[in-house]
Amino acid sequence: MKLRKRPRILILAIGICLLPLPATAGGNGMLLESPAPVHKFLDGKNLGLQSINILIMAADIAATKRAVQVPGAREMNPLVGNQGAMIALKIAGVGAGFGMAYMMHKSGHHKLERAIPLIFGAPSAVAALHNSGIHR
DSSP: OOOOHHHHHHHHHHHHHHSOHHHHHTOOTTOOOOOOOOOOTTSHHHHHHHHHHHHHHHHHHHHHHHHHTSTTOOOSOTTOSSHHHHHHHHHHHHHHHHHHHHHHHHTTOHHHHHHHHHHHHHHHHHHHHHHHTTTO
16 A cells, blocks of 8 residues: 555644644753743733723613614613613623633733733624614
8 A cells, every 4th residue: 555645744744743842943942931021910901901891881881772762773682671781781791801801811811811802892882883873
């Protein structure tokens, strides 16, 4: 049974990818590089991003409240049947985003830590923009 050239190259490439990085770079595997300096969780960027998330959630609440007052308009999200439920859902969303960002910070995923408030705020921003155009 003869092996074709492509499977052998593929197996060789997978084997090289599985080698530890210092071995492929020709470096000494015993030397450790110093990690990048770590920032505090409650630094200016995180506080700013969390504040943006809170403002987006508040804008969504205000725009939705105003849009529902238009005759014939209704809330599409069944979880927020009344104003209190909507506020509770938004507070829970901000808290969950804050908690997930903190978990990413502790595990060393600092870029994702900064992106989570924006990921949580994006659907509310779209909803606020949509709802602000309803009453015009």
